Amino acid sequence: MRILVVEDEPDLSRALRQALEEEGFACDVATDGETAAFDLESWDYDAVCLDLMLPGCDGRTLLARLRERKPTPVLVLTARDALDDKVALLDAGADDYLTKPFELAELIARLRALIRRAANRPEPALAFGEVRVDTVARAVTRRGRPVALSPKEYAIVEYLARHRGELVTRTMIYGHVYDEREDTLSNVVDVYVSNIRRKLGRDFVRTRRGAGYIVDA
Amino acid sequence: MRRSIRGSLLGWYGALLTAVLAAFGGGLFWQAAAAVRAGVDAELDGRAQAIVAALEWDPREGWELDLRDDFLRGAGEGAHFGIWDAGGREVRRGGAGAPERPSGRTGVRERGEYREVERAGPEGTTVLVGRSIAPERARLATLRARVLGAGLGVLALALLVGGWIARRGLAPVEDLAAAAGRITERDLSTRLDVAGAPAELRGLASAFNAALERLAAAFARQARFTADASHELRTPVSIIRAQAESALRRDRTPEEYRRTLEACLRAAERMTGILEGLLRLARADAGDGALARAPVELAPLVEETTALLRADAAARGVGLRCTATPATVHGEAPLLSEVVTNLVSNAVRYNRPGGRVDVTLAPRNGEVELRVADTGVGIPADALPHVFERFFRVDPARSRERGGAGLGLAITRWIVEAHGGSLGVESREGEGSTFTVRLPASEGSRRHGVGPVPARA
Helix, strand or coil: CEEEEECCCHHHHHHHHHHHHHCCCEEEEECCHHHHHHHHHHCCCCEEEEECCCCCCCHHHHHHHHHHHCCCCEEEEECCCCHHHHHHHHHCCCCEEEECCCCHHHHHHHHHHHHHHHCCCCCCEEEECCEEEECCCCEEEECCEEECCCHHHHHHHHHHHHCCCCCECHHHHHHHHCCCCCCCCCCHHHHHHHHHHHHHCCCCEEEECCCEEEECC | CCCCHHHHHHHHHHHHHHHHHHHHHHHHHHHHHHHHHHHHHHHHHHHHHHHHHHEEEECCCEEEECCCCCHHHHCCCCEEEEEECCCCCEEEEEECCCCCCCCCCCEEEEECCEEEEEEECHHHCEEEEEEECHHHHHHHHHHHHHHHHHHHHHHHHHHHHHHHHHHHHHHHHHHHHHHHHHHHHCCCCCCCCCCCCCHHHHHHHHHHHHHHHHHHHHHHHHHHHHHHHHHHHHHHHHHHHHHHHHHHCCCCCHHHHHHHHHHHHHHHHHHHHHHHHHHHHHHHHCCCCCCCCEEEEHHHHHHHHHHHCHHHHHHCCCEEEEEECCCEEEECHHHHHHHHHHHHHHHHHCCCCCCEEEEEEEEECCEEEEEEEECCCCCCCCCHHHCCCCCCCCCHHHHHHCCCCCCHHHHHHHHHHHCCCEEEEEEECCCEEEEEEEEEECHHHHHHCCCCCCCCC
């Protein structure tokens, strides 16, 4: 799952990125409104964590511009906790908000919930025959036994699981599992997928030749 | 004792009415008594004249009185008469209660329950006629009781009606007070209906509304200040939290811990700056800012303070010039130095590489004028009226990276105004800003400080 953090305080964005990456998210950071607008235009993020006070472009304007184009879920970080502000934020298209100071664990849990809801899969655990994907514990079991996956393998499994029954292209996987800083080779995804097949069974992921992958068709 | 308007209105009204009723009733009674007495006197006088006319001296028979028999009966019970000759010997006497001898003075008098008339008769005789006036007195007593009763009745009725009128008259006051009470205990946003109030209370109502206005404004300022303060503190607190929580998620290398602690320290320093500014302003608001004033030579103070900022200016590629003419003000040197620091460091920070800051100190029209002009980013016209407000920043996020919490100019204004001076600003966006401080000059500077002294770069 790929997340854009729009935050101009370097000390805050660094901590957010570290925690999110350790939770298995791919994470990009934009420190001003223009960069954020460019990133949002270029990629399909699974969620956006937006600080309202930004140089160059007001967070609200950014939110409005995003809402004209994409349904990406947005969690707003705000320093104001007046009710009116919160109501205005939600009405302006934010999906959720957190008031500063916040707990990292809560931020991460809310982002996960937003992503689940956006994929129309509000249940935190997904089952595919003998395979079960728990998106909260970020653990996969097969026949009730835990399966050891690398963070990237898990990320790909979760992404595929969230799009069960849909064709997922390699480009989509690159766009949602890697962040801007990661240099990727085109066959890396194929390597991960063959590892996943080895661990979770042939039938878990099917390949549509020349198009991509599909889970639970 | 608590005074009530209704009580004192009623008191005055009652006192006035009592006086009027007493004068009226007393007058009436006095008139009636006088009329009764006049009637009795006329009757007695007529009888006395009749006796005088009927009295004759016969040398053989002595005194003869030719009166009808029923003379005395006509005078009613208790009537009497007496006649005495020149020698004081009794000639005739009749009826109940006639005195033994005349008083010797003609005219009307009262003796006990009797009213008597004494007249001079023929040949030095004295004629006295009198009668009891007990019935008249009884009638007058009845009259007095009735007048008194009626008066008290009227007074009681009038006080009742007066009380009702006073209550009715004061009802709008009570309504107004109740409305005011409702406003103060619920919220300060509603106002009294001035147009609907009686003319006499409109002034009161609008004064109350004006006071509410000021109160609400003060509350709003306070609330905004608190909100702003907490808002400013939230970001550094969230940095500390996020950094610490993120670091504690797993074991880190010493280098990672060091980075985390450095970030926390930066946030703590930012909070310290904000808190110091807030405390300063809170003290200023509490009126606890009595200045320790002394004559201050401004020129060296401005030059030294500016010199401290030279390194920072050079690092940012900003040229800093200072031209100070000797001038003396009456004030607190550390605070005045803070004014210079705030204004000059703003001018340096909100500048561009290759820009200039000109600091000029000169006497002008009996005042001392300090101008800090920069060639920096300038302030948009719509933001200009707000630059001295607490926590106001032209671009909230951008000035954060320049290290301001938005309190410097508010503190500067407080210091200048506490010195009896004024602080103004002119600015053009993209071209620069000029801040002007005017302070009252003290005696020393008026004596010496006229005409510029060669500038020092």
